[in-house]
Amino acid sequence: MANRAALPRSFYARATEDVARDLLGKHLVHVDGDIERRARIVEVEAYVGAHDLAAHSSKGVTPRTAVMYGPPGHAYVYLIYGMHHCMNVVTEPEGNGAAVLLRAAEPVANVEGNTKGPGLLCRALGIDKRLNGRDLLSEDFYLAAPPRDEAFGVVTRPRIGVAYAGEWADAPLRFYIEGNPFVSKK
């Protein structure tokens, strides 16, 4: 059964930078057991493809990056530093290795604890490796337009924690909602 609330596949099958900006203000929904957790995305980063040296996909297709190279509208969830999970949404046509990292969100419903950071966001929403590769048009895991749209400004900055990526370290591919208190620190 199709999920009418979820953003359509076509939303994800576009230029990663555009998808990243458009994800701001959208709701991330995870039905965690019998609890529907919902948060509003306020900060994201674009990883634009295999040529982006900050992207995991720059290693080529490996068991880990296969999801990034798969069809758009799926979740790429991985463990970082042996203890935190990070969630991305796969973008662009299959084979490009592009995705958007969800860095921070604002609690909307059934979300407790800090959501200001990619690891904290996943913890608060009950997202872990079990959801890696999941279709984001699922009934229990998806992104959706908010009931009411709010106007907001978008700030563009370099990405966090990618100093190793040479030229790509300074690329302005981090986007967040201007003035929003739930944007991660740094």
Place this chain on the structure above:
DNA sequence: TGCACGATGAAC
């Protein structure tokens, strides 16, 4: 088969 190192967060 071993090893260096992270798209982080919290403590000191």
Place this chain on the structure above:
DNA sequence: TTCATCGTGCAC
């Protein structure tokens, strides 16, 4: 500024 903690990718 340091450290926890382990999967991944690559060197040997």
